[in-house]
Amino acid sequence: TQLLEQSPQFLSIQEGENLTVYCNSSSVFSSLQWYRQEPGEGPVLLVTVVTGGEVKKLKRLTFQFGDARKDSSLHITAAQPGDTGLYLCAGADNQGGKLIFGQGTELSVKP
Amino acid sequence: SAVISQKPSRDICQRGTSLTIQCQVDSQVTMMFWYRQQPGQSLTLIATANQGSEATYESGFVIDKFPISRPNLTFSTLTVSNMSPEDSSIYLCSVVVGGNTEAFFGQGTRLTVV
Numbered sequence: 001t002q003l004l005e006q007s008p009q010f011l012s013i014q015e016g017e018n019l020t021v022y023c024n025s026s027s028v029f030s031s032l033q034w035y036r037q038e039p040g041e042g043p044v045l046l047v048t049v050v051t052g053g054e055v056k057k058l059k060r061l062t063f064q065f066g067d068a069r070k071d072s073s074l075h076i077t078a079a080q081p082g083d084t085g086l087y088l089c090a091g092a093d094n095q096g097g098k099l100i101f102g103q104g105t106e107l108s109v110k111p
Numbered sequence: 112s113a114v115i116s117q118k119p120s121r122d123i124c125q126r127g128t129s130l131t132i133q134c135q136v137d138s139q140v141t142m143m144f145w146y147r148q149q150p151g152q153s154l155t156l157i158a159t160a161n162q163g164s165e166a167t168y169e170s171g172f173v174i175d176k177f178p179i180s181r182p183n184l185t186f187s188t189l190t191v192s193n194m195s196p197e198d199s200s201i202y203l204c205s206v207v208v209g210g211n212t213e214a215f216f217g218q219g220t221r222l223t224v225v
Contacts, residue, residue: 045214098159099156104151
């Protein structure tokens with residue numbers, strides 16, 4: 001069974017601070033995705049990483065895919081209150097392409 | 112991409128009753144997925160709804176409790192049957208478009224069973 005361990009589960013920081021969220025597995029994934037979800041809405045795709053060692057940047061967000069394609073990280077620079085939300089990593093399983101989600105990281109950025 | 116309309120957005124239901132949630136997609140998709148999410152927590156896959164065949168259920172979920180319809184390539188329904196307070200949760204439908212696994216979600220249905 002493929003599992004994704006996401007940490008931390010909760011993060012409360014002040015505006016302007018940096019943070020990193022981790023997503024780890026003992027299994028290899030062909031790709032990993034990061035989603036952000038706000039209350040009352042469904043998750044929205046932020047990025048997909050496919051190649052081992054890949055780094056993608058989306059404004060203040062930096063996403064990395066581990067060389068072995070078993071782990072990924074999301075780094076936010078100078079967090080803002082608008083970054084508040086639930087961040088989810090997800091990987092496609094080896095059978096049928098179903099997504100396996102990590103436990104999620106509830107981020108709160110205080111002004 | 113895909114735009115998904117899910118309804119109702121929320122409901123409060125009496126225990127023992129059933130609720131049907133609808134999911135409409137703006138394009139034809141092969142597979143649609145139904146998830147359950149406790150507030151602030153991650154998503155648990157209930158089943159995969161395939162057009163033209165029975166839904167495939169994940170461990171811990173059964174058809175009698177969560178019957179699913181998939182009459183065409185743009186629409187699906189999930190029914191939560193004989194509800195109890197433990198069924199209070201957010202239910203989300205999702206689709207994957209094209210050849211990749213990137214998912215698009217409806218806005219969810221927040222269900223409270225009293």
